[in-house]
Amino acid sequence: MIGRVLGRWRERYQAWRRGERRVAPASVRGRVYERGGERSGTPAIDAKTRSEARLSMRLYRAAEHCWYRVDRTTGALTRE
Numbered sequence: 001m002i003g004r005v006l007g008r009w010r011e012r013y014q015a016w017r018r019g020e021r022r023v024a025p026a027s028v029r030g031r032v033y034e035r036g037g038e039r040s041g042t043p044a045i046d047a048k049t050r051s052e053a054r055l056s057m058r059l060y061r062a063a064e065h066c067w068y069r070v071d072r073t074t075g076a077l078t079r080e
Contacts, residue, residue, distance in 0.1 A: 055072070
């Protein structure tokens with residue numbers, strides 16, 4: 001318990017040194033700070049998008065000796 005409290009104080013102190021403030025609840029993981037104003041001549045950078053996982057799948061059919069690409073939206077196979 002003491003370790004958690006000290007860890008939170010350390011995080012707050014480091015954010016204060018960076019010129020940021022916490023904007024999300026304590027239970028949230030990841031980047032939860034926002035930068036206020038400018039720091040060292042560089043404006044604060046705001047995230048505009050979220051990354052999304054994209055997997056391209058290929059399927060090999062040995063009976064036809066060819067590769068197929070799987071469409072992510074429909075699941076249809078297109079021959080390469």
